[in-house]
Amino acid sequence: GAVVSQHPSRVICKSGTSVKIECRSLDFQATTMFWYRQFPKQSLMLMATSNEGSKATYEQGVEKDKFLINHASLTLSTLTVTSAHPEDSSFYICSARELGGDTGELFFGEGSRLTVL
Amino acid sequence: AQKITQTQPGMFVQEKEAVTLDCTYDTSDPSYGLFWYKQPSSGEMIFLIYQGSYDQQNATEGRYSLNFQKARKSANLVISASQLGDSAMYFCAMRGLTGGGNKLTFGTGTQLKVEL
Numbered sequence: 613g614a615v616v617s618q619h620p621s622r623v624i625c626k627s628g629t630s631v632k633i634e635c636r637s638l639d640f641q642a643t644t645m646f647w648y649r650q651f652p653k654q655s656l657m658l659m660a661t662s663n664e665g666s667k668a669t670y671e672q673g674v675e676k677d678k679f680l681i682n683h684a685s686l687t688l689s690t691l692t693v694t695s696a697h698p699e700d701s702s703f704y705i706c707s708a709r710e711l712g713g714d715t716g717e718l719f720f721g722e723g724s725r726l727t728v729l
Numbered sequence: 730a731q732k733i734t735q736t737q738p739g740m741f742v743q744e745k746e747a748v749t750l751d752c753t754y755d756t757s758d759p760s761y762g763l764f765w766y767k768q769p770s771s772g773e774m775i776f777l778i779y780q781g782s783y784d785q786q787n788a789t790e791g792r793y794s795l796n797f798q799k800a801r802k803s804a805n806l807v808i809s810a811s812q813l814g815d816s817a818m819y820f821c822a823m824r825g826l827t828g829g830g831n832k833l834t835f836g837t838g839t840q841l842k843v844e845l
Contacts, residue, residue: 646832655820655835656774703772707833718833720766720774 615639616708618721625696626729633691633724635706641686642708646718647679650703659704662689696728731756733821733836740841742811749796750806750819750839758825763804764833765795768818777819780804781826811843 615638625631635645643664648656660681661669668681678700680692689708693700703725707718732755742748754763765777780788780795788795796805804823808815821836 653840655837658832661832705772705774707774718764719776723772723774725772 616642616706616719616721618706618724620724621722622725622727624727624729627697628695630692630694631696631726633693633704633706633726635689635691635708635721637687637708637710637719640708640710642689642710643686645683645689645706645708647681647689647691648705648707650705650723652703656705659691693726696726698728701726701728731758731761731823731825731834733823733834735821735836735839737839738837740839741844742808742841743844744813745810747807747809748811748841750808750821750841752804752806752821752836754802754804754821754823756823756825758827760826761823762826763795763797764822764824765793765804765806766820766822767815768820768838770817774820778806808841813843813845816841816843 617636617638619634623631645662647659649659650656658671659674662681662683664683664686670676683689703723705723707720709718734753737751761782763780767775767777778788778790778793778795780797787797792809794807818838818840820838822833824833
């Protein structure tokens, strides 16, 4: 199946700094990628939909200035958590849909665990 | 609007036994897809099985089968011959197939533990 790679898998940062997380589709092109946030023992909550070459669409309640999303190419989307605070500590996971896929299934990255001290 | 309900926060099953994880859904989309994902403790989401609302037959993938009952709006996952490696969190998800929407809506998940 298609492979989606996220980097870094774990990051620890100080409060007030910014952190960038990359999401890459390794063997397919993805015009649309999705960013999710997951708190411990909870479900995935969609944060935003990232479209190549255009602005991301954010879900209600998600601060677009805090979570900057850039989808510069058909294989790369980045999520930047700006001025991170301890409450931003979470598991962030991206997904992408393979163009022309029969089921439209979404392939997920390995996730990135952010800890803000 | 779409909603996925998983009523079993945790399930236990003995190795080699079969287990059913429940999932019910609600949607106004006439055409939709249902998915099951497995999330081990390492965090990655592993796609298991897909069922289209228009599919006449229940989907099967190896030891996984989806018991799709459209009238009851249920899409239960059946895992046969459970293995220790099946211990993980399982999420049911859906997305509408009309209007070009790609967003997946997830249930709250079921934590499955396979015991010896």
